[in-house]
Amino acid sequence: MKPSSRCGAVQRWAIAVMAMAGSAAAQAQSADPVRWQLNMGKGVTQTARLAWEAHMVALWVCVVIGLIVFAAMAYAMFAFRKSKGAVAAKFSHNTTAEILWTVIPVIILVVMAIPATAKLIAMYDTRNAEMTVKITGYQWMWQYEYLGQDVRFFSRLDRESDRLRQSGERPDPATHPHYLLDVDNRLVLPVDTKVRFVITADDVIHSWWVPALGWKQDAIPGIINEGWTLIEKPGVYRGQCAELCGKDHGFMPIVVEAVSKDEFAAWLAQRQAAAKPAEVPASEDADAPDATDGTAPTDPSADNAEPVQAQPQA
Numbered sequence: 001m002k003p004s005s006r007c008g009a010v011q012r013w014a015i016a017v018m019a020m021a022g023s024a025a026a027q028a029q030s031a032d033p034v035r036w037q038l039n040m041g042k043g044v045t046q047t048a049r050l051a052w053e054a055h056m057v058a059l060w061v062c063v064v065i066g067l068i069v070f071a072a073m074a075y076a077m078f079a080f081r082k083s084k085g086a087v088a089a090k091f092s093h094n095t096t097a098e099i100l101w102t103v104i105p106v107i108i109l110v111v112m113a114i115p116a117t118a119k120l121i122a123m124y125d126t127r128n129a130e131m132t133v134k135i136t137g138y139q140w141m142w143q144y145e146y147l148g149q150d151v152r153f154f155s156r157l158d159r160e161s162d163r164l165r166q167s168g169e170r171p172d173p174a175t176h177p178h179y180l181l182d183v184d185n186r187l188v189l190p191v192d193t194k195v196r197f198v199i200t201a202d203d204v205i206h207s208w209w210v211p212a213l214g215w216k217q218d219a220i221p222g223i224i225n226e227g228w229t230l231i232e233k234p235g236v237y238r239g240q241c242a243e244l245c246g247k248d249h250g251f252m253p254i255v256v257e258a259v260s261k262d263e264f265a266a267w268l269a270q271r272q273a274a275a276k277p278a279e280v281p282a283s284e285d286a287d288a289p290d291a292t293d294g295t296a297p298t299d300p301s302a303d304n305a306e307p308v309q310a311q312p313q314a
Contacts, residue, residue, distance in 0.1 A: 045229050046211060051215070052125070052214070057112060129195060130193050131146065131190075131196070132148070132197070133146055134147055134197070138206075139248065140156075141158075142254065147198075150272055151272055151275060152277055157182075157185050158183055159184065160177055161183075166175070180253060183255045184203070184258040189231060190261045190264035191259065192231075192232065194228060197228060198277070200222075201220055205220050207241055208254065209241070210241040211237075212256075213256070216242055216244045235258055237255075237258065238254065239256070
């Protein structure tokens, strides 16, 4: 190899190592997945930490088993190779070995399953929730409804991302860092509050997934699934629909914005005020013309909602 080629190879390896180190640093600073991320993130919720802990236990168990197995294979290949005159042993079975390689894996699986099962039960315990949000999947958007609060709205891919993708342009990541990852209406949640989710779909199967929250739940028509979260850090956390749901499946981003309880109360009050119909004085109301087009007014809390046909009176 020429010196210049050797230097080029070293330089490429150095760049790769720096890129991975940079991604690790970025991962430590952000709860969202980053490019070149090599491991599962810890997230910003208790459920995310539970999932991360179970993952790390399984990872290190697999690493230890892999090292033992590959070390034994390497030793056997080099210590008993044909060039050294080794002759393969001929035997049908070994009772002791068979018992060991059956019992030991069972013990390992049980040791891993007990804490994993306890974590799984905790992740599905929606009791004592302080608020409930209903999530409904549509092709290709989400609807969020804050139950008992008279607030609901649709959340779609933001218009700029939609325009760029349909135009065929290739946006610069520096100027469009959240291309295809932003929405027109974010799901706003308070921190330090246990939020229960009830999740379903209106048309086909979707899946609501925000990695930083630490769980994923399918949205299935006719079925209500549950989940919960308690976000500990304010911030913006992004996710995606994780179930193939049609031609625009890749354009169903999810954005959760976690804010302080005071900020959430102010946001909720603003949404509730916008959802209430404007008060009309009695004199003006008496002169107001009746609707004659056969449609009911659009629900103001549902952004860009279609008018609903009014039922004919008997």
